[in-house]
Amino acid sequence: MPYIPHTPDDVCAMLDAIGADSIEALFDEIPAHLKAAGKLDALPEGLSEMEVTRLMNERAAMDAGAVSFIGAGAYQHHIPAAVWEIATRGEFYTAYTPYQAEASQGTLQVIYEFQTLMTRLTGMEVSNASVYDGASGLSEAVLMALRANRKSKSRKVLVPTALNPRYTAATQAIVENQDVALDSVAFDPASGQTPLDALKPFEGQDYAALVISQPNFFGSLEEVDALTDWAHANSMLVIGVVNPTSLALLTPPGEWGAEGADIVVGEGQPLGVPLSSGGPYFGFMCCKQKYVRQMPGRIIGRTVDMEGKQGFALTLQAREQHIRRSKATSNICTNQGLAMTASTIYCSLLGPDGLTNVAAHCHANTQSLADKLTAIAGVERAFSAPTFHEVVLTLPKPAAEVLAALAGKDVLGGVSLATDYDMPNAILINATEIHSESDLDLFAVALKEVLAA
Amino acid sequence: MSETQLIFQLSQPGRSAVSQAPKALADDKLSAIPAHLRRKQKPALPEVSEMQVVRHYTNLSSKNFAIDKQFYPLGSCTMKYNPRGANRAAMLPGFLNRHPLAPETHSQGFLSCMFELQNFLKEVTGMKGVSLAPMAGAQGEFAGVAMIRAYHEARGDEGRTEILIPEAAHGTNPATAVMCGYKVREVPVGKDGDVDLDALKAACGPQTAGLMMTNPSTCGVFERQIEAIAKTVHEAGGLLYYDGANLNAILGKVRPGDMGFDVIHMNLHKTFATPHGGGGPGAGPVGVSERLLPYLPTPMAGQRDDGSYHWIDTDTLETSIGHLSAFMGNAGVLLRAYYYARSLGREGMIRVGEFSTLAANYLLKRLEAVGCTAAYPDRRASHEFILTFAKEAKELGVTAMDIAKRLLDYNQHAPTTYFPLLVPECFLIEPTETESKEALDEFVDAMAAILEEARTQPDMVKEAPFTQPVRRLDDVKAARELDLAWSE
Amino acid sequence: MSEIPAELRYASSHEWAKNDDGTVTVGITAHAQDAMGDLVYVELPEVGQVVAAGDEAGVVESVKAASDIYAPVSGEIVAINEALEDEPELVNNVPYEGGWLFKIAMSEESDLDNLLTADQYQAQIESE
Known part of the structure; x- marks a missing residue:
């Protein structure tokens, strides 16, 4: 019996102690006609470890082998070997929520260190222990802004069209039942940025917050200082959505404009978490200290034990569902502990210079890739704004067609913007530090062939 | 140091x-x-x-307790063994390096696993459709209640503003209902741990959108009136939500779909042995009955007539409640659950409910024999049960918290404490099917020793633990003098 | 048994109210703070906010619990105890003095009649 240790003698002894004739007798409170006996026939027979491993090896191999230039919210980076070797140690992997703080100091201290790392990267005062992912993190940030902005009576938030559309969609799905409206701010089709002009129509109106994405979905860098100051001048909070790798190079949101962003969220995946088909990732969430009681999710504090020794504990729990129930800041009751642990180890291994170098290579490789691809006749940059590590290119043919042909050559050439932006010939591409010069050339050669065909 | x-x-x-x-x-x-x-x-x-x-x-x-090191009987958390093979399989390069937006031509291996997992979960729960999208139990709850709302709205049934929740429920239930724009009405629970059916009948009406409950309930007993409850809620026009926190108790024995539930979420990090990882990531797939199929969250894996797999997304399922994450949820956790399901197969799946129930009933009887007080002594335990130390607290000044802390000194992780809220000074204990009889006996010995210590040296017990990296922490200081990030 | 000053009026939700010429000072009782344990945070209403008797007007938090504070009388909030921001423990230490929460300019004097007397409140907590 997989994973069940009891011998027949054990079972007899246990039933004796209970005073029951059979295991079936333990289910005597369940109405007989509800029982599932015979109803699970569609399930396959169990397999040994060797057999399941072989099966899953075959499945995994089916998806391997391509060179990918897809970004759009998830990025391939080199992950040092130590990161997951340590994160999957049984002591981290098989522990639960640190309810018994004395027996969970490992997990608790890692979270405290993670919170510290996130505040330093973002330039914010406090961080929580992470939420599910970047997109759902934004939904939590929107709800938090409604609670935190006491000057605003509205249930509305301004969201740029140039924000990752997957973030907008997930946020919409999560907040719409609470009568929250997300109003769109247009982008400039020439620069690919969110211009101040696009905010003019909303001047003086009551919105709880403005979302600013840096870089935005197109990879373009926004004029974050001006946007931040505009929001604050209009009594809105600023929710920054940022890529953590980029923060090694870019102004941290805590320093945007005169007062800095109020809430910052983002996808933590680039910090040591594999692509893994979309998860598990983690969303990071930071804010100004004055809003900490409105922040959802788990938060760890440093304190002392009864002998005065340093220790770490869950704190501010009165915000959370297990105490506040229907009045909690959110229904969230976990963090993405393992992914967050991995990112803490990743950031420690890279350090300030290492992360800066990763970010610089991402930027330089993407610039180089864009140069190689735009050297092909009919391929052009779609926007004029400076970019971090993603670029939108327009092609002389429909993107869907080109991407399919590239995939046939095992080159995953980015994502099409046809559906989300009505730009049928546009692709969004990304390169990171893992792409070698020959990878970039491979893409250029393949694209040239496909366009010539 | x-x-x-x-x-x-x-x-x-x-x-x-x-x-x-x-x-x-x-x-x-x-x-x-x-x-x-x-x-x-x-x-x-x-x-x-x-x-x-x-x-x-x-x-x-090394400062953590963990399943790999200790018995970890947290109630309603199902801290069972996490197979190492599942971790290795989920971290195969083909899975690990697959971009979530990779084209279907480069996704057939992954999609096939997801499609099969959806089918396995449908089969063991008796539901008609499953989406793997929710990233945790709480998000599964959100998806479930959002679907209930979408269902009523699609019918133009607009007066339904309330979700009913038994008072013993986990705090996520009311928090979720509010996130979905509902008011919460609590339903009392009787002395035997079952819902007060008369009170439920009185609470149901045209304002009822649905009822959220677990079965076995958070009282650690099987809700015997489940069919009457389902009938009452359905007759009022409401839908029935199954919180899968305790699915391990009935896996292979009873299916939520057969009990009359319209929507359920499962916690794969509990029932399907994926790791808890110090508090996450989990996965909270949702299953639905026929009438909620149009509202399932996306994306889902589908299969074409030619056998190839594809994504089902909002472009074709326009009535879906939508995406709950940027991509498709906690894929790596789902792969681990897939491994577990393939590893157990049909026979193994049936045994989960049986042996988790055997372990809990055995542990309960043995603990009662050494002087512990059961909260519901006349009931069968499900896969978990409640002890109450109200007597010890009153007579000896030793609380459930003190006993929990002292257990750490005996190298036993403490059970869930002070939940459910309606039982004073309680432990909720869930041993799971993967613990040996010897491990259960060791826990009983530790509890017997602590009860003796509580009588003879209560002051010592109140100061426990003594063997951990730190002694009891100053929670009040942590909350009053917030120190949430290090500064030199 | 915790202190229940005879001159105050009480809400069944454990607030006390003290009327000075139409300005009612509100706090929580010694019994209530004792049941909550060490308070770590007090959330107060905003000055100028208008409340009706029975409205939520704040929250007191301990490490393991949070409890809503209800306005015992209707009126406008005219003062809040800002000292509690840094010293929530005042509510534990001196619940009827330095631990007061807020003051209401009462709009309906008759609201006071709906509150309990010290004896009635004493009887209530004995029966809990």
Whole structure:
């Protein structure tokens, strides 16, 4: 019996102690006609470890082998070997929520260190222990802004069209039942940025917050200082959505404009978490200290034990569902502990210079890739704004067609913007530090062939 | 005491783990980024060597209790063995390096696993459709209640503003209902742990959108009136939500679909043995009856007539409640659950409910025999049960918290304490099917010893633990003098 | 048994109310703070906010619990105890003095008649 240790003698002894004739007798409170006996026939027979491993090896191999230039919210980076070797140690992997703080100091201290790392990267005062992912993190940030902005009576938030559309969609799905409206701010089709002009129509109106994405979905860098100051001048909070790798190079949101962003969220995946088909990732969430009681999710504090020794504990729990129930800041009751642990180890291994170098290579490789691809006749940059590590290119043919042909050559050439932006010939591409010069050339050669065909 | 230092305290300017990152680039490579958007100072990440990092986090890991080290009987958490094979399989390069937006031509292996997992979960729960999208139990709850809302709205049934929740329910239930725009009405629970059916009947009406409940309930007993409850809620026009927190108790024995539930979520990190990871990530797939199929969250895996697999998304399922994450949820967790399901197969799946129930009933009887007080002594335990130490608290001044802390000294993780709220000074204990009889007996011995200590040296018990990296922590200081990030 | 000053009026939700010429000072009782344990945070209403008797007007938090504070009388909030921001423990230490929460300019004097007397409140907590 997989994973069940009891011998027949054990079972007899246990039933004796209970005073029951059979295991079936333990289910005597369940109405007989509800029982599932015979109803699970569609399930396959169990397999040994060797057999399941072989099966899953075959499945995994089916998806391997391509060179990918897809970004759009998830990025391939080199992950040092130590990161997951340590994160999957049984002591981290098989522990639960640190309810018994004395027996969970490992997990608790890692979270405290993670919170510290996130505040330093973002330039914010406090961080929580992470939420599910970047997109759902934004939904939590929107709800938090409604609670935190006491000057605003509205249930509305301004969201740029140039924000990752997957973030907008997930946020919409999560907040719409609470009568929250997300109003769109247009982008400039020439620069690919969110211009101040696009905010003019909303001047003086009551919105709880403005979302600013840096870089935005197109990879373009926004004029974050001006946007931040505009929001604050209009009594809105600023929710920054940022890529953590980029923060090694870019102004941290805590320093945007005169007062800095109020809430910052983002996808933590680039910090040591594999692509893994979309998860598990983690969303990071930071804010100004004055809003900490409105922040959802788990938060760890440093304190002392009864002998005065340093220790770490869950704190501010009165915000959370297990105490506040229907009045909690959110229904969230976990963090993405393992992914967050991995990112803490990743950031420690890279350090300030290492992360800066990763970010610089991402930027330089993407610039180089864009140069190689735009050297092909009919391929052009779609926007004029400076970019971090993603670029939108327009092609002389429909993107869907080109991407399919590239995939046939095992080159995953980015994502099409046809559906989300009505730009049928546009692709969004990304390169990171893992792409070698020959990878970039491979893409250029393949694209040239496909366009010539 | 180097091991209690923070990673930041090990930092020295100029030190680094050089081989972990690419070499520095000349600054002219960054000239395309305008100076006013550039960071003025490097982020103050620790500057440490590779070995310092490895040693620091390895030492920190040793300060945790974990299933791999200890009996970990947290009630309603299902801390069963997490097969190592599942971890290895989920971390195969083909899975790990697959971009979530990779085209279907480069996704058939992954999609096939997801499609099969959806079918396995449908079969064991008796539901008509399953979406794997929710990233945790709480998000599964959200998806479930959002679907209930979408269903009523699609019918133009607009007066339904309330979700009913038994008072013993987990706090996520009411928090979720509010996130979905509902008011919460609590339903009392009787002395035997079952819902007060008369009170439920009185609470049901045209304002009822649905009822959220677990079965077995958070009282650790099977809700015997489940069919009457389903009938009452359905007759009022409401839908029935099954919180899968306790699915392990009935896996292979009873299916929520057969009990009349319209929508359920499952916690794969409980029932399907994926790791808890110190508090996550989990996965909270949802299953639905026929009438809620149009509202399932996306994306889902589908299969074409030619056998190939594809994504089902909002472009074709326009009535879906939509995406709950940027991509498709916690894929890596789902792969681990897939491994577990294939490993158990039909026979193994049936045994989960049987042996988890056997372990709980055995542990309950043995604990009662050494002087513990059951909260519901006349009931069968499900896969978990409640003890109450109200007597010890009153007579000896030793609380459930004190006993929990003392258990740590006996190298036993404490059960869930002070939940459900309606039982004073309680433990909710869930041993799971993967613990040996010897492990259960050791826990009984520890509890017997602690009860004796509570009688003979209560002051000592009240100061426990003594053997952990720290003694009891000052929670009040932690909350009053917030220190949430290190500063030098 | 915790202190229940005879001159105050009480809400069944454990607030006390003290009327000075139409300005009612509100706090929580010694019994209530004792049941909550060490308070770590007090969330207060905003000055100028208008409340009806029975409205939520704040929250007191301990490490393990949070409890809503209800306005015992209707009126406008005219003062809040700002000292509690840094010293929530005042509510534990001196619940009827330095631990007061807020003051209401009462709009309906008759609201006071709906509150309990010290004896009635004493009887209530004995029966809990």
